Amino acid sequence: MTIIFLLIGLSLLVALTFLAAFLWAVRSGQYDDAYTPSVRMLFDDEAPTAPAAPVRRR
Amino acid sequence: MAPAQRRPELCGPTPLCPPVPVLLESPATDLACAHCGDACPAEPLRLAELPFCCAGCRTVYELLSASQLCTYYALGEQPGLKIKAVELPGRFDYLASEAVQAQLLSFRSAERGRLTLHVPQMHCTSCIWLLEHLPRLHAGVVEARVQFLRKEITITYLLADISLPEVVQLLASVGYEPQITLAELGAQPHRASHTLYYQLGLAAFAFGNVMLLALPEYFSFVEELQAGFGRFFGYLSLALALPVLLYSARGFFRSAGQGLRQRHINLDFPISLGLASLFSVSTFEVLTGRGPGYFDSFTGLVFFMLIGKWVQQRTYDALRFDRDYTAYFPVAVTRLTPAGEQSISVQELAVGHRIRVRHQEVIPADAVLLRGAGQIDYSFVSGESTPVARAAGDLVYAGGRQLGGALELEVVRGVSQGYLTQLWNNPAFTKDAAGPTLETYANHAGRYFVALTLLLAAGTLAYWGPRDQATMWRAFTSVLVIACPCALSLATPFALGAALRVLGRHKLYLKNAAVVETLARTDTLVFDKTGTLTDPTQSAVQYHGRPLLLVEKQLIATAAAQSTHPLSQRLARELATEALPLATCQEYPGRGLHATAASGQALRLGSAVFVGTPAGPPAQPADRLSLRASERLPLLSARVPVPGNLLLLSAQTATSPALQSATTTGRPASAGGPVLAPETSVYVALDGEPAGHFTFCNVYRPALPAVLAALGKRYRLAVLSGDTDAERLRLRALLGPAAELRFGQSPADKLAYVAAERALGHTVVMVGDGLNDAGALRAADAGIALTDTLTNFSPACDAILEAGELGRLATFLGFSRACLRAVLATFALSLCYNAVGLTLAVQGHFTPIASAILMPLSSLSVMVMATLLVRWAARHYHL
Incomplete structure (x- = not known):
């Protein structure tokens, strides 16, 4: 059962990697603006078009 | 998590109030302007079959379509912003100054510069899209990144290809003029605090791992495992929990300490007490080999409470709640030197400087008026609704906005010494800065909680002391542990955060x-x-007199658009028609204007005396009264010598007693139609014949x-x-x-x-x-x-x-009020949990496993209940 020591050590190592990744993400400002990127990723680079027809006012 | 509260709705300009009925004979059509979505006038301007409400909107559309940026219009519903009518050339010249640039630019190298600007107009997806596509409009802009929640844009540009004034001009030309004020210049771009995220991350990491290590404890079939590794798991848990105590939980201890120093017990005090006893009991148990301790509960508690803190802390970065006058004052001012005009930063302004203040600019310092007709709007600083007329030689206080022609002023007091800024620096205005500790229900409850807990703990000692020493200590520490009002502390942030x-x-x-x-x-x-x-944005325009032909209306609109006087501008906007070629147009400051159309028709527009209107048409009493008032006080840029008291300056308000008598004679206040405030009038004569007059009234919000x-x-x-x-x-x-x-x-x-x-x-x-x-x-x-x-x-x-x-x-x-009731209901629930816990604790039955079940159960159910109750209340109030 001494293998448990090794396994726990490894699992802690993995968890620490995730913690480090999280700290890096915070540090690099990824949590500063949680909204704009969610909109930005939806923009297409399609060919721009003009609005088709005059819009009726509601 | 996308903060739902700031999600820009599908835009389309929602007028702040329903448009006020206007008694003009040119009804607005139901065609929406292709740029801004406002109603177009009867004869809309057109470009490629698309209707536009004004030339400004058409220009922006042309600019965007030329740069293949029409996706702008496809993303949101009529995202366009109306371009303000008056634009002065050289408005942004002050940005070219080295001193201003040094303050504004966050980064600068030999070839590129970067700065962050505040653009309060951005409101929807289209705005983000267009602003981030600025490089397509001008090759000199390298990159533009939007921070939507803060309404900020960070622009990187090539110094060789585009100058800072041009960058700002570019933004303004598409309708997103950035707000650059004195406050912006002084402050550094704010940096979000990351501490809470670090604390939360650490607590989550420790919580997860300690729980894993504690799991064998809860199942009897792994007793064998526990026997062999118990000590090892215990020490490991201690090692994981230590940073949580020292770093993640620091805020609670600090807040409790602060409260104690102010002789005030807040909710963080029992929390700190609970956390401290939880940690020390667990450490004692692990070190003496008695058991695994409560480290899983400890890290879990800290984690949940930090989530509560995080929910509470997420407020509105974009909105600044702490602005002072510096945010309202301009950044630069035009100084007149013998060498000519020079744009300097307001901070450099000194007594004795001569400055020029143009239409719509704010007067930066107390000054003496040297030249020009002052027509100063103090509504923002003093609450007066009508502009104040000032003549040469008068003292003009800082903070007013000049309407009309340019003024020449000589500064008599520095910016920070002005009458209004002095008032601002008055200790009375800042006395609440430190603020008394807020007496919230949670803090109030916390105090009783502490008293009750200490009483119970003492009672436990007294009861078990003579009977069983070992149980006495376990029960005593358990009471302190369970006293941690974790659920209580979560109720307020979750309910009120929602x-x-x-x-x-x-x-x-x-x-x-x-x-x-x-x-x-x-x-x-x-x-x-x-x-x-x-409503400062609305004034009802009513026309009284003989019906006007379309050509005549066009003439009036075109002539009025030439003048910078606020009433003329308002009139031009109201009539908004196709421009008519004018042969002549001359403005007589303080009286009115005289224009001749290409067709030869002559127009006089202005005060009754100037226009030559005799005693008014005796049609309605309201007309006659406002006419009389206008005769007494010439309307356009009246030069009325006024005493130096800001609050006695009302010069042009003509109250219409007819309206008041209408109220007193029983017309209900909520009756339909706009509620009108005092009014002012502009008279019209065509070819020397008086035609009628326009009345402008303030409007109460509908x-x-x-x-x-x-x-x-x-x-x-x-x-x-x-x-x-x-x-x-x-x-x-x-x-x-x-x-x-x-x-x-x-x-x-x-x-x-x-x-x-x-x-x-x-x-x-x-x-x-x-x-x-x-x-x-x-x-x-x-x-x-x-x-x-x-x-x-x-x-x-x-x-x-x-x-x-x-x-x-x-x-x-x-x-x-409903939310507060929700908080109280949640308090009741969490107190139930505490009661169960305490019952177990005083009997000495509060084991690690009981703690491990009770603690997350209470925390989670409190969070869920608080949120649900508030949602329910919101539905009840149709919010």
Whole structure:
């Protein structure tokens, strides 16, 4: 059962990697603006078009 | 998590108020402008079959379509912003100055510069898209990144290809003129605090791993495992929990310590007590080999409570609740030197400098008027609704906005020494800066909690002491552990945090969750008049006289558009037609203007005397009265020598007693049609023949009668106005007989009134909009600042309400009361958990496994219940 020591050590190592990744993400400002990127990723680079027809006012 | 409260709705300009019925014969068509979505005039401007309401909108459209940026119009519903009519060349010249650039640019190398600008106009997906595609409009812009929640744009540009004034001009040309003020120049771009994220991450990491290590403890079949590894797991858990105690939980201990120093027990005190005893008991157990301790509960508690803190902390970065006059003052000013005009930063301005202030510019310092007709709008600083006329030789106070022609002034006092800024620096205005510790329900409950816990702990000692030493210690520490009011501390942030987001969706932005509680407890509402009860963006234009032909209307609109006088501008906007070629057009400052159309038709537009209108048509009493008033006071840029008191400057208000008598003779206040405030008129003569006149009236916000009636039932109401008491009867009818009405109030008077009400034990909410209300907003328990998109400025306050939503104030207050009830209900639930825990604890049965079940169960159920109750309340109030 001494293998448990090794396994726990490894699992802690993995968890620490995730913690480090999280700290890096915070540090690099990824949590500063949680909204704009969610909109930005939806923009297409399609060919721009003009609005088709005059819009009726509601 | 996308903060739902700031999600830009599908845009399309929602007019702040329904348009006021206008008695002109050219009804607006139902065609929407292809750029801004406003109604087009009968003869819309056209470009490629698309209708436009004005030349400004068409220009922006042309610019965007030329750069293949029409996706802008496809993303949102009519995202375009109307371009302001008046644009002065060289408006941004001051940005070329080295001193200003040094303050604005965050990065600068030999070839590129970077800066962050505040663009309050951005409101939807299209805005983000267009602003991030700036490089397509100008090759000199390398990159543009938007921070939507803060409404900021960071632009990197090539110094060789584009200058800073050109960058700002580019933004302005598509309708997104950045806001650059004195405050922006002084402050560094704010950096978000990451501490809470670090603490939360660490706590989550420790919680997860300690729970894993503690798991064998809870199942008997792994006893064998536990026997062999128990000590190892215990030490490992201790090692994992230590950083949580030292770093993640630091905030609770610090807050409790601060409270103690102020001889005040807040909710963080029992929390710290609980955490400390939890940690020390667990450490003792592990080190002496008695058991695994409560480390999983400990890390879990810290983790859940940090989530509560995080929910509470997420407020509105974009809105600044702590603005002072510097945010309103301009950055640069045109100085007149013997060498010519020079754009300098306001901070460099010194006594004796000669400056030029143009139309729509704010006067930066107290100064003597040397040349030009001063027509100064002090509505923002003093609350007066009508511009004040000033002649050469008069003293002009800082903070007013010049309307009309350019002025030449000589500065007599430095920027920070001005009359208004002095007032601002008055200790009375800053006395609340430190602020008394907020007496929230949670803190109140916390105090009783501590007393009860200590009593119980002592009782446990006394009971078990003579019977069983071992059980005595276990029971004693268990009581202290269970006393940690974790669930209690979660109720408030989750309930009020949810309330904050609901209110934010409806455009009432609160500074923090505690404001919800203050709103719920309030019993007195104090309103400002100008800009708060009246709508500064609307003035009803009515035409009285013989019907005008289309050509004549075009002539009037075209001629009026030539003048910078506010009434002319308003008229031009109202008539908004195709421009007519003019043969001549001359303005006579202070009197009116004279124009001749290419067809030879002559127009005189202005005061009654200038136009040559005899005694008015005796059609209606209202007409006659306003006419008489206008004769007495020439309308356009009247030069009236006025005494130096800011609050006695009202020169052009002509009250129409007809309206007041209409109220007193029984017309209900809530009757349809716009509620009109005092009015001013502009006369028209065509070919020497008097044709009629246009009247302009201030308009009370349309929803006002209903909301005031609803509020009057529950709250004590008061109106403090910097204006004259011309409106007394009208307001009395709106607010009811019990309301307090005070007129001619200086900012200090307002502050004193609010402070006096508070001293009497009332909880006061102040609703205001201008700098003149700032003192009262600060002094009140909660200050709500109203903003129109027009002013884009709000003084320091606790909450910002978009002006169009004023009509729902009663609903908002009712909702906050419901939220407070939700908090109390959740308190009751969490106290039930504590009671169960304490029952176990005093008997000595509070084991690690009981703790491991009770703790997350109580935390999670409190979070869920708080959120659900607030949601339910929101549905009940249709929010």
